[in-house]
Amino acid sequence: MATTKRTVDVQLSTSGLDAQGRPQRVPLVTDESGNVMTLDTPPGIEPELAGDHMLINLGPQHPATHGVLRLVLELDGETVVRCIPHVGYLHCGFEKIGEYRQYNQIIPWTDREDYLNSPGNNVAFALGAERLFGIEITARCTVLRVMTCELSRIMSHLVWLGTTCIDMGAFTPFLWAFYQREAIYKLLEDWVGARLTTTITRVGGMAADVPDGWVDQLKHFVRTFPKTLSEIDQVVTRNAIWVGRTIGLGVMSPDEAINYGLSGPMLRASGVAYDVRRDFPYLDYETYDFDVPIGTSGDVYDRYLVRMEEMRQSIRILEQAIARLPDGPVNIDDHRVVLPPKSKATSDMESMIHHFKQVMEGPRPPVGECYVAVESPKGEKGYYMVSDGTSKPVRWRIRPPSFVNLSAIPKMVEGHLLSDVIAINASIDIVMGEIDR
Amino acid sequence: MGLSDHPLAQIVQGGEPWMTTRLDFLVNWSRANSLWPMPFGTACCAIEFMAAAANKYDLARFGMERMSFSPRQADVLICAGRVPFKLAPVLRRIWQQMMQPKWAISMGACASTGGMFDNYAVVQGIDTIMPVDVYVPGCPPRPEGLIYGIMLLQKKIMAERASDTSLRQEMEPDPKSQLYIPPTAIDELSEPFGNSVHQTRSGL
Amino acid sequence: MNSSAPFTPVIAGSAAAGSAPATPKNVSHRGGPESPTAGALRERFGAAVKRVDVVWGETTIVVDSRRLSEVVSWLHDEPAQRYDFLVDVTAVEFRDAELPIEVVWHVRSLPFRRFLRLKVLIEKGQKLEVPSVWATYKSADWLERECYDMFGITFAGHPDLRRILMWEQYREGYPLRKDFPLRGRFSRSEQLRQALSANPEARYSMDELSIAQAFEDLPDEMRRRLSEGEKTGE
Secondary structure, eight states: OOEEEEEEOOOOSSOSBOTTSOBOOEEEEEETTOOEEOOOOOTTTSOOOOOOOEEEEEOSSOTTSSSSOEEEEEEETTEEEEEEEEOOTTOOOHHHHHTTSOHHHHHHHHHHHSTTSHHHHHHHHHHHHHHHHTOOOOHHHHHHHHHHHHHHHHHHHHHHHHHHHHHTTOOHHHHHHHHHHHHHHHHHHHHHSOSSSOOOEETTEESSOOOTTHHHHHHHHHHHHHHHHHHHHHHHTTOHHHHHHHTTOSOOOHHHHHHTTOOTHHHHHTTEEOOHHHHSOOTTGGGSOOOOOOOSSOSHHHHHHHHHHHHHHHHHHHHHHHHHOOOSOSSOSOTTTSOOOHHHHTTOHHHHHHHHHHHHTOOOOOSEEEEEEEEETTEEEEEEEEEOSSSSOSEEEEEOHHHHHHTTHHHHHTTSBHHHHHHHHHHHOOOHHHHHO | OOGGGSGGGGOEETTEEHHHHHHHHHHHHHHHTTOOEEEEEOSHHHHHHHHHHSSSSOGGGGTOOSOOOSGGGOSEEEEESOOBTTTHHHHHHHHHHSOSSOEEEEESHHHHHOTTOOSTTBOSOGGGTSOOSEEEOSSSOOHHHHHHHHHHHHHHHHTOOTTOGGGGOOOOOOTTTOOSSOHHHHHHHHSOOGGGTGGGSSOO | OOOOSOOOOEETTTTSTTOOOOOOOSOOSBOOOOOHHHHHHHHHHGGGEEEEEEETTEEEEEEOGGGHHHHHHHHHHOTTTOOOEEEEEEEEOOSSTTSOEEEEEEEEETTTTEEEEEEEEEOTTSOOEEEOOTTTOTTHHHHHHHHHHHHOOEEETOTTOOOSSSOTTOOSOOTTSTTSOTTOSSOHHHHHHHHHTSOTTOOSOHHHHHHTTGGGGSOHHHHHHHHTTOOOOO
16 A cells, blocks of 8 residues: 655644744655555654663563563563563472472372473472382383373473463463363373372382273374364464564574573474483383474574474374383382282281381382483473482472573563563463472 | 332341342342452462363353453452462452452462461461452362352352441451461461371471 | 574584483492593592592582582583583582581583583581582573572572572571471461561562662652662562
């Protein structure tokens, strides 16, 4: 649409002169038919408004901060000049409590810190505890844990997707994503009875074996989930608003990303091919055929693409896991660590003693320490456990990926607009339970 | 001539004038069925709250799909999740910013009693810092549990009477200590109870 | 965003071509093979390397505190080591008060796919201070702040060492120390009182208040107290 610019002398009901007695001139823009259009002030007409910087407090109660995060922003107009994040509004003393609980009693705590990835956290802790105890799990348990981890990854990415879309104004993908989460909730509920905070593993095995028909349910989910993913893909990925709001935002170069300790999709979107499943494998991940998506520019859009692709790869891993699920026991046979079956505990003396010791005192690992890391949907999640030979750890340290990822936010938002802060914050995929512990 | 002189108001049923019972019903019915929640979601319960608001357990049927993140426009504060001491003044401030009539639902074990977090960092129940109407147990409560709690709140609202002025009183905390129940009551509410202490065999 | 330059992804493990990592099985408790870094460190730093342990397949190197910064920057810069990723900074205090407090760094070399644990032991009675590694790894910023918050260990050279998880005026102490009781030192009502009675206008740090010249907009009383040096809380 062509516009013609003309400068028109405005006849005002006032004298039309400014304070110095000079005539006032206001440029007007008209289209072809002569109708006046209002435009933004053309550049160069008004002097640079140099004003004070503004202090804006975002949070800790805010719909779009993904939990109780507080960001104090220094704004120059609408551009962020400085960002100071405050965390700790959800600090609940997890690590302190871990020193007063037996290893199996800590597993419910791992649910609650990264509550979007509860089953995955359970698996991570169990792996660390089993390394500390020096025990190897059964083949069936290994495959079941891979299924758990990947279902958990899909669950977490769906929440991320839903809430990020809501933050940017797209409400529908949130509903679609949560509907699929309900399908996963149903699977987990049929298995262990809980939807969200599952406590699905135990040291040496799982809480229970999968019930009959569960694998068929999982197969059904694996078949139907990609359709929802492509529906969301259709409405979001090439959406002009989405792309316009996410391209070029919050860029982290590969070297910066590594130095700032970023991990997970944040790091991979910046082009660094580090995935704990690939580089420091666990649960036989090296035997599964899957790709690790890597982004090119490290901006918010790339992180979105990486996470979408990760969900598809998770489905791929799930299909392989279903195909190779072996029969056999889920828990190991060592009754110093795993509770003996009730029938034996009530009849066999040795089993009764094992049962008693485990319930009263808990299984005791040898003196030592270990750090086991897994690839959680947020990044490198690790549990560092130090044992002094008693049934309660001396130190239980959670290496929180979101904590380290969030520490890079001041670097990422500087120079961007206020609404971009929300988009960048959403792209980090933080969960405050893990950050504050 | 006030409302109470009106002929209709002279009809007394069960001790209250018929007119005011109809008014009460109208007011309570409209309040109960359009509660705008202020989701003070902190942790895992917030995810189950989101699931309750999503399509399978739809909260829109209760008139609650309009989440009000501004406390000024909210009716019911749903505290979903654990509240550490650092967050306590924030919760208190949000509650004070809400305007009467307002109600509070404490969702989950952590908001109701501190839950499994009996340690230095967590408030042992938000009722030590703000008045609560309905407690929903669970860790996290199923969406059906939350909906049951909401229905209980609706029943509570329907039983309100405009003549009862104590309902809409704002509880003011003691200006020196900022506590609104006596310290001994807080300590008593916060004590570890039941066999939670013995389960861990360390007495802690 | 500049997409004109061709993009080369940084492939982790590229330098360790031919090594296909596998899930570790039947890892022995002690006596496993040392990481090659241990030998290289011994060679380069000699006496600064106090002890090397291999527990559950992970190499732990106890380093002299005074040379920690050198060791860490060497590990980061040396082409054959390239420990570019700082995983974690934390501390361990044992139940036996005679044992030293250990400050632990976990580092990874992404190109070589290696993992290393560095420790500094702080003997009983010594000052709780270690050098900061922030100059080498920016991720140490918040990790060290948290370690300070939970243990009271000062990291010399950290740009902004203040509490991160608890509020800045938290008076009960350092929570993860073993002499700190699980439920805190004060009674519940006292803890609530302290949490709720924080100066209501003082929700910004001095740093933040300087941002917007908000100082001028504060009430006089508040300004007077701040200028007298009263620290604001969270």
